[in-house]
Amino acid sequence: MVSSPHEAMHRIFQQDPGVFVRAARALGVPFADPVSTSPLPTDLTENRPLERRVDTLLRIDTADSGSFVLAVEAQGKRDPDKPASWAYYLAYLYAKYQLPPVLVVVCRDRGTAAWAARHVQIGPPQWPSLTLRPLVLGPDNVPVIDTPDEVARDIPLAVLSAVLHHSDPEGGAILKALAVALKDLKERDENSADIFIELIAQGLGKAPGADLWRHLMAVDLSFFQSPLAEEIRDEGRAEGRAGAILRVLDRRGIDVSDEDRERIASCDDLDMLDRWLDRAITATSASEVFVED
Incomplete structure (x- = not known):
């Protein structure tokens, strides 16, 4: 499974x-409710070797304040080259679409969020020609949504909250509330529930909350059918087969070294584990279990 907080931080806007x-x-910041949205190509490359690509790009139309272009960038660390790139994005989008562009930068950590939120003056100090003003979303300004009722009212915002508060004490409560709300959503809209489940897994990456989320998804795997749930099922099957191989060898009195035990226990290839189990039934030594592999 792809595990990328970067992807989740901007894909939630899609x-x-x-x-x-x-x-x-x-x-x-009082933006009006969108009445329609449409995805736009994210490739901002010119006809020269330099490639420029924004993470997510959307045209948003509203009923009372017109239309604008929303560029979403997921930023994982400080990058001194980014302000120049962001300024280019905004100028290019304004020239191409003739619509006001808005740059949103989503950051999982507070230091990066504070850095990205700076207003950057572009031009000589006595007369800056442009001012870069990203709208930054991070753990300090996206609310903690940690009760099932709150989550049910706005699941996408709760997903963003879970990703951005992944290292905060409230992170576990957000994930538990999301598990409840997504189980209810699954009964009405299975596809959307699966998407949110995967976005949370991607957004957490290797954060401590990732293990809690996997545990929550494993509690009722008969209900969840997302790729994450399938991965957890496969892990369970692999663990069961590995245990069976070791039990067979132990019961047959065959010595198994610590290295071989680790090789069996760490294998996640179900087909290979099946072959090893078949061989364990008749093998006279541990090495015969692996002879063809």
């Missing part, structure tokens, strides 16, 4: 562009 409006309002 799943529900309105999450941007709701998150921005929490910052006191």
